[in-house]
Amino acid sequence: MLDTAASSSSGPSPAPAPSGDGTLLSVENLHVHFRTSVGIVRAVEGVSFTVKRGEVVAIVGESGSGKSVSALAVMRLLPRRSAIVPQGRVMFEGRDLLGLDDEAMREIRGRHISMIFQEPMTSLNPVLSIGLQITEPLQIHLGMDEAAAQARAVELMKLVGIPDAERRLGQYPHQFSGGMRQRVMIAIGLACNPKLIIADEPTTALDVTIQAQILELMKDLSRRLNIALIVITHNLGVVARYADRVIVMYGGRLAEQGAAEAVFHRPRHPYTMGLLRSVPRLDRPRGLKLETIEGLPPNLAHAPPGCRFAPRCPYRIAACESEPALMPTDTGGLSRCVRVPEIISGAINWTSGMVAGAGAAADKRVTPLLSVRRLTKHFPVKVGLRGKKAFVRAVEDVSFDIYPGETLGLVGESGCGKTTVGRLILRLEDATSGQIQFEGRDLVAASSADLQAVRRKVQVIFQDPYSSLNPRMTVGQIVGEPLHVHRIMTEAERQKARVGELLNQVGLRPELAERYPHQLSGGQRQRVGIARALAMEPSFIVCDEAVSALDVSIQGQIINLLEDLQRELGVAYLFIAHDLAVVRHISMRVVVMYLGRVMEIADRDTIYREPLHPYTKLLLDAAPVPDPTIEKARAPRLIQGELPSPLAPPAGCVFHTRCPMASDECKAAIPAVREIKPGHFAACIKV
Amino acid sequence: MLRYAVQRLLLAIPTLIGVAIVSFFLLRVVPGDVVEVKLRGDGGAVTQETIDMERKRMGLDKPLMAQFGDWMLGLATLNLGKSMWTDRPVVEEIAIRLELSLQVAIMASLVAVMLAVPLGTIAALMRGTWVDYVVRIITIAGLSIPSFWLGLMIMLMLLVLFNWLPPITFTPLYVDPKANLTQLIWPAMAVGYRYSAVTARMVRSQLLEVMNEDYIRTARAKGVYEKLVITRHALRNALLPAITVLGLEFAFLIGGLVVTEQVFNLNGIGKLFVQSVSRNDFTLIQGMVMMIAGFYIIVNLTIDMLYAVFDPRIRYR
Ligand SMILES: Nc1ncnc2c1ncn2[C@@H]1O[C@H](COP(=O)(O)OP(=O)(O)O)[C@@H](O)[C@H]1O
Numbered sequence A: 001m002l003d004t005a006a007s008s009s010s011g012p013s014p015a016p017a018p019s020g021d022g023t024l025l026s027v028e029n030l031h032v033h034f035r036t037s038v039g040i041v042r043a044v045e046g047v048s049f050t051v052k053r054g055e056v057v058a059i060v061g062e063s064g065s066g067k068s069v070s071a072l073a074v075m076r077l078l079p080r081r082s083a084i085v086p087q088g089r090v091m092f093e094g095r096d097l098l099g100l101d102d103e104a105m106r107e108i109r110g111r112h113i114s115m116i117f118q119e120p121m122t123s124l125n126p127v128l129s130i131g132l133q134i135t136e137p138l139q140i141h142l143g144m145d146e147a148a149a150q151a152r153a154v155e156l157m158k159l160v161g162i163p164d165a166e167r168r169l170g171q172y173p174h175q176f177s178g179g180m181r182q183r184v185m186i187a188i189g190l191a192c193n194p195k196l197i198i199a200d201e202p203t204t205a206l207d208v209t210i211q212a213q214i215l216e217l218m219k220d221l222s223r224r225l226n227i228a229l230i231v232i233t234h235n236l237g238v239v240a241r242y243a244d245r246v247i248v249m250y251g252g253r254l255a256e257q258g259a260a261e262a263v264f265h266r267p268r269h270p271y272t273m274g275l276l277r278s279v280p281r282l283d284r285p286r287g288l289k290l291e292t293i294e295g296l297p298p299n300l301a302h303a304p305p306g307c308r309f310a311p312r313c314p315y316r317i318a319a320c321e322s323e324p325a326l327m328p329t330d331t332g333g334l335s336r337c338v339r340v341p342e343i344i345s346g347a348i349n350w351t352s353g354m355v356a357g358a359g360a361a362a363d364k365r366v367t368p369l370l371s372v373r374r375l376t377k378h379f380p381v382k383v384g385l386r387g388k389k390a391f392v393r394a395v396e397d398v399s400f401d402i403y404p405g406e407t408l409g410l411v412g413e414s415g416c417g418k419t420t421v422g423r424l425i426l427r428l429e430d431a432t433s434g435q436i437q438f439e440g441r442d443l444v445a446a447s448s449a450d451l452q453a454v455r456r457k458v459q460v461i462f463q464d465p466y467s468s469l470n471p472r473m474t475v476g477q478i479v480g481e482p483l484h485v486h487r488i489m490t491e492a493e494r495q496k497a498r499v500g501e502l503l504n505q506v507g508l509r510p511e512l513a514e515r516y517p518h519q520l521s522g523g524q525r526q527r528v529g530i531a532r533a534l535a536m537e538p539s540f541i542v543c544d545e546a547v548s549a550l551d552v553s554i555q556g557q558i559i560n561l562l563e564d565l566q567r568e569l570g571v572a573y574l575f576i577a578h579d580l581a582v583v584r585h586i587s588m589r590v591v592v593m594y595l596g597r598v599m600e601i602a603d604r605d606t607i608y609r610e611p612l613h614p615y616t617k618l619l620l621d622a623a624p625v626p627d628p629t630i631e632k633a634r635a636p637r638l639i640q641g642e643l644p645s646p647l648a649p650p651a652g653c654v655f656h657t658r659c660p661m662a663s664d665e666c667k668a669a670i671p672a673v674r675e676i677k678p679g680h681f682a683a684c685i686k687v
Numbered sequence B: 001m002l003r004y005a006v007q008r009l010l011l012a013i014p015t016l017i018g019v020a021i022v023s024f025f026l027l028r029v030v031p032g033d034v035v036e037v038k039l040r041g042d043g044g045a046v047t048q049e050t051i052d053m054e055r056k057r058m059g060l061d062k063p064l065m066a067q068f069g070d071w072m073l074g075l076a077t078l079n080l081g082k083s084m085w086t087d088r089p090v091v092e093e094i095a096i097r098l099e100l101s102l103q104v105a106i107m108a109s110l111v112a113v114m115l116a117v118p119l120g121t122i123a124a125l126m127r128g129t130w131v132d133y134v135v136r137i138i139t140i141a142g143l144s145i146p147s148f149w150l151g152l153m154i155m156l157m158l159l160v161l162f163n164w165l166p167p168i169t170f171t172p173l174y175v176d177p178k179a180n181l182t183q184l185i186w187p188a189m190a191v192g193y194r195y196s197a198v199t200a201r202m203v204r205s206q207l208l209e210v211m212n213e214d215y216i217r218t219a220r221a222k223g224v225y226e227k228l229v230i231t232r233h234a235l236r237n238a239l240l241p242a243i244t245v246l247g248l249e250f251a252f253l254i255g256g257l258v259v260t261e262q263v264f265n266l267n268g269i270g271k272l273f274v275q276s277v278s279r280n281d282f283t284l285i286q287g288m289v290m291m292i293a294g295f296y297i298i299v300n301l302t303i304d305m306l307y308a309v310f311d312p313r314i315r316y317r
């Protein structure tokens, strides 16, 4: 039962939920505060929700909105030194978990409620065997002896799809890939047949193909074993595939909650609307421009009174300055917005934009700006202690062109060589063989003086805006540095003026020039990175996962910025990313790579509408779209297995180990990249 | 792993040869030799003839390179020669003392581990409370009080309180355990305390770091008993770096306890070192340098092997 009166002010606690209606967990008016050096951070304020037996509930929201903190509060795993829970109840099967003593709570953890965490690489103990880590809860909670626990562990590993379970029991986490480790985490979570599993961003750190495998597994297991699931995520596609019900959080509060179908098709809160508008989607025609939520999420240490979303809300009115209550909606959910009646009546309409429109097509008659031919990069590595030489075949025989003012998307699973291609073009790495022609000059063979000139015209934007900015330099110094290094502008006055101009161009106030990177948000830092790249007036920018680390609403802002700059300045982009929807939105043509090789190249619309290569087809199939109706109706074909090691790529077609169409001929020879239709290339013998 | 160990030991040979060369020539740079110290030490009148004869007997009259050749040849056949002062084989001279020094080192290490692990652990778990501050005071004291001074205090205390002093002659453990332990337990405690301070601080900081790791959260989320979370999940990871500190300190204790040995009147390697240096007993000094170098190599190898045992991510082929 939901506490409709719950607000940040201390409302009276509602009566305990009657347990006859199948309610398993009910969180009531939960508050969590952190004591920090900057004061009290109100991370969660008055959150209430319920989970029924066997139900799948998703919690979505931008990072910092309090999703993880709420989950950890339920598990009573918040850091003891800094976290306080001043108010609230967490009723689980008739008991208030917040009132239990430590030992009683320990008995519930892992036995009745399990938790799966985001980071599979660090969530398993590196010095304990997988077997021990799976059998541990069995022995502790169920009192199984060693042999029984081992047998059950093998059973669990088979259940979550870990092949060769008996042998792998004795192995250690570092011998497992990320996807396999997440399966181990799921096996641990399932071990004692819990009633509820809380999964905090369970697939965020994984590739699309592995993500799809894990999602299917979890969904299937929860249905079969009737386990309730709380999935925390910021990926709306994941929510659509999974959830029966959705809880949207913003700024530590519940913004909206309701049935998945309702929230996605008839959102009743302006933030939910904004969120749904700002994701690039594979299931809709590509809009000319992404709509975004302007501004930044609130700072929870100094949150202003009234609606938390007000500073970014386009429908803000005077009444929003007082705290809105949770209002029941026509769709059976709840929304914390004063204008719910108008939203319901349609006076505030959320479906705008989304107009299909053609982006500027690249002019193919001109000569390419950048032309890559047969590019190959092998990294020598030492295998074993004796240092036997081997080669990681990061990039093999890659060819493509980029035209002036064009965006070429480069997609593929992590480790397929995308970043290396970018680094080779930037000459941060020396190619093993092949050519890179930039404006008619071969960069591979260029002298260092020639390179110096080219370096000014080729710039880069990295994924992690934080680690790529020098923490000891101010924003102004960072943006002005290239001007200084390349001696374009030496006078301090002109340099300062130019920096101001650049910051303006990327949508930052010029005053920010005095700040240091740690004083900026992720989106602002990425803008600084873009301003620095623009300082040299480049004709080409490599964007390596430039928006991957950003939240949906911020990601939309940055994508729009990149597009605006392209129209204004005519720069070409090589846009490297693993998110297919983002790549489709921004690119004019797309290159699909797998294990160092090009699989397919085509126009954006062609490749998304009529993909030819089996890998592209599966990749597109694996990506969830933010629409529960579509997601629940389809059964995606999954890419089986994992990425083979680039140290020993499969013979013949590198994809044959995972290709559903593979036959013996595929193992015989490496398929050439052929032009199947004009401008549409694929490397597969069966197309 | 065995192959790896053998490889490492073979690779140690060039290092040892280097040590042999450096120690030999460095000693020869110092003016004077053992014969002068021995025969003229107390200002006695000894003829040049006697001195020359003695030098000849010891081979000190040969050209430098010939002496060096003899020393290296001896090394190759594992023969360290004879002490120039006592005429007894160097190996024997070292062996008598090594027994004592090794035992003190081992006992001190045990004291250190037994103090450091619980102290470091409890300080980490009770960070910021009075317990943590008490441990901090104990460890800072351990770092700043010299062990010989602590040794003196212990002796004084024994004398004042019990009117008793530990025996001053060494009895091997297997001959008379009681006599042996009543003599060596005190220096082991004095030294072990200091040495536990370094380790305890290390254990504390490592454990604090490990307790923040994601896998500790996972263990708690599984409902593992808090005691097991600490011993099985946290300490196993936190103690790994302590192995290095313990090992290197242990190697230092052999031969590094010059003053403490003096205080407790122990006839150990430290004392032998001082003696042989003041007597210019070249062969003995060289032999001891080789022994300690070899010891460091073995300790280092042992540390690496222990890592491989405790950390499955490390495997040697
Ligand atoms: N240990 C902590 N100390 C102080 N603040 C914290 C701590 N953990 C989380 N927070 C703060 O709580 C808020 C919510 O965080 P979190 O629940 O992790 O967000 P989400 O999971 O939605 O991304 C954030 O402002 C975050 O900075």
Ligand code: SF4
Residues within 6 Å of the ligand: A269, A270, A271, A307, A308, A309, A310, A311, A313, A314, A315, A316, A317, A319, A320, A324, A336, A337, A338, A339
């Ligand atoms: S209460 Fe006002 S500011 Fe807040 S979401 Fe509703 S309309 Fe926007």
Ligand code: SF4
Residues within 6 Å of the ligand: A614, A615, A653, A654, A655, A656, A657, A659, A660, A661, A662, A663, A666, A671, A683, A684, A685, A686
């Ligand atoms: S060549 Fe064969 S294995 Fe490779 S993609 Fe085509 S069908 Fe699949």
Ligand SMILES: [Mg+2]
Residues within 6 Å of the ligand: A067, A068, A069, A200, A201
């Ligand atoms: Mg989180």
